[in-house]
Amino acid sequence: MFWNITLTLLSGLCTTIKIFLLTLLFSLPLGLVIAFGSMSRLKPLRWLCNTVVWIIRGTPLMLQLIAFMYIPGIIGHNIWPSGDTGRMMATVVAFSINYACYFSVIYRGGIQGVPIGQREAGEVLGMTKRQIFFEITLLQMIKRIVPPMSNEIITLVKDTSLARVIAVYELTFTGYSYMKSSGLVWPLFYTGVFYLLFVGILTILFNYIERRLDYFR
Amino acid sequence: MSILEVSHIEKHFGATKVLNDISFSLEKGQALSIIGSSGSGKTTLLRCLNFLETPDGGTISINNNVIFDAADPSTQQEKEIRSKRLHFGLVFQNFNLFPQYTALQNVTLARELLAKERGSESKADIEAAGRELLAQMGLADRANHYPHQLSGGQQQRVAIARALALHPDILCFDEPTSALDPELTGEVLRVIRNLAEQKTTMIIVTHEMAFARDVADQVIFMDGGLIVEQGDPHEVIDHPKEERTRQFLARYAEN
Numbered sequence: 001m002f003w004n005i006t007l008t009l010l011s012g013l014c015t016t017i018k019i020f021l022l023t024l025l026f027s028l029p030l031g032l033v034i035a036f037g038s039m040s041r042l043k044p045l046r047w048l049c050n051t052v053v054w055i056i057r058g059t060p061l062m063l064q065l066i067a068f069m070y071i072p073g074i075i076g077h078n079i080w081p082s083g084d085t086g087r088m089m090a091t092v093v094a095f096s097i098n099y100a101c102y103f104s105v106i107y108r109g110g111i112q113g114v115p116i117g118q119r120e121a122g123e124v125l126g127m128t129k130r131q132i133f134f135e136i137t138l139l140q141m142i143k144r145i146v147p148p149m150s151n152e153i154i155t156l157v158k159d160t161s162l163a164r165v166i167a168v169y170e171l172t173f174t175g176y177s178y179m180k181s182s183g184l185v186w187p188l189f190y191t192g193v194f195y196l197l198f199v200g201i202l203t204i205l206f207n208y209i210e211r212r213l214d215y216f217r
Numbered sequence: 218m219s220i221l222e223v224s225h226i227e228k229h230f231g232a233t234k235v236l237n238d239i240s241f242s243l244e245k246g247q248a249l250s251i252i253g254s255s256g257s258g259k260t261t262l263l264r265c266l267n268f269l270e271t272p273d274g275g276t277i278s279i280n281n282n283v284i285f286d287a288a289d290p291s292t293q294q295e296k297e298i299r300s301k302r303l304h305f306g307l308v309f310q311n312f313n314l315f316p317q318y319t320a321l322q323n324v325t326l327a328r329e330l331l332a333k334e335r336g337s338e339s340k341a342d343i344e345a346a347g348r349e350l351l352a353q354m355g356l357a358d359r360a361n362h363y364p365h366q367l368s369g370g371q372q373q374r375v376a377i378a379r380a381l382a383l384h385p386d387i388l389c390f391d392e393p394t395s396a397l398d399p400e401l402t403g404e405v406l407r408v409i410r411n412l413a414e415q416k417t418t419m420i421i422v423t424h425e426m427a428f429a430r431d432v433a434d435q436v437i438f439m440d441g442g443l444i445v446e447q448g449d450p451h452e453v454i455d456h457p458k459e460e461r462t463r464q465f466l467a468r469y470a471e472n
Contacts, residue, residue: 117313124267124307125327125383126299135326139317216316217365 005178005187012174013194019091019160019170024153026096031103038108049104056101061094062162068094069166084168091163099156106148110141143213150206154199171195220245220280220418221387227274227287228261228442235261236272237442243387243435246416250429250450253439254465259422260310262439263389266420268302279304279386306380306388310395312372314364320375321347321360324382331383350378354408370401374408388412390421426469430454438462 037049056064069090072079080086114137122132161172175191178184219242228236235258243249251259264270266277268285271293277285284301286292314323324347332338351360354374364372373393380388390409394402406428412419413432423429429436429450436450438457446459457463 115313117309117311118315120269121309121313121315122327123269124302124305125379126303127327127330128299131330135330136315143317216363 008174012171015169016160016171019163022092023095023099027099027103030100032107034100034104035107053101056098061098062165064098065094065166087166087168091168102152106145110145113144114140146210157198222278225275226272228272235442239444245418247434248413248419248432249435250433251422251437252429257439258442259439260391263391263422267305267307268298303383304386306385308376308380308390308393310392312376314372314376316364319361319363323375324350324378328382350381354378369397370404373405387418392422
């Protein structure tokens, strides 16, 4: 039976990892775009970005999940394919937008934390804005944002469990179903162990990145 | 013929006039020192020359070419400013070295990026030139150190090498020793002195009066955004004509 449960939970874990990786794939770059938008010289763009961030950070992710999943169908034009694929897509879209907004604020802090003299030194040396960002600012920003980003990314691991509200069979959902059907308590704790291992691996990864960036100050 | 001609530069920050009708010229191979109390506009003037600030009035010419004219927006286009600012090098008060790059990489980075665009020099050539510059600064053995592993004086010398790497026509120093511990100023001043002996065209904003007098061919004293007095360093510093210059130098001597 232990083996059976393990297999079921592993299939749930697969879904969890899928949501996790796809969300990072889209939200990490999207967050940077929003960060630039919120620092733009164009006032309307700045306003738009700040408003989106306010709305997304100001409402529960669970509410956003439900909204993304069902509103298109209710207003008469369902954009999602039917079945698991559609639910997965809605989940990834909701998560990506939600996390991009949180990331954008961290990015902005990281960029603004790089002393202005760094940019000026690049300008005086005839570098373009693009070169200054990629050759000078970016790595210094990354070094600054690793600790807050690790917080956010670890939260994402556990937030994936919210996807069950639109019937995505992720890890918590599988653990919960097993508990209900078997009347056993320990599968739920066993589920927790999966999360702990997942986050444990991420923690090791983040520590590694921090160490790798330790060579400069 | 003067290499640099600055005429009637004006700069306001809001209602405050930080630069008021600044005009001077500089001959090739000469060193110009700018002295004056904090807030007199010295740093803003250097920042205008390096296009970090845009003057509200006046013109800047290099070799009789007008490279900036406040009245002519076509001289202020982003794209051209990039190549124009290469006429000038700037050494900052706080060094502003790039922390994630070694001393050598700090010196070569900009030139490598330029070479990539123009396809002019090989990486090996640029690196050799960078090592040569560091050696000239007495830092041959520090090429692979990161900025945080260097003392302030060493960091500033790397910054000087970095500015020289692009062969600017005019090298500007913004209080190059003000952020240094007193015992470290000597090594930086020595390097600048050597550059002066090699006839590097320089503008040096400094609080080191004795140094300004010894190294410069010309001194400008600024106060309240105005040039109060300019001329031969021995005249201006030892026998100032203007009351304000005398007061400044007296205050300076007290300290």
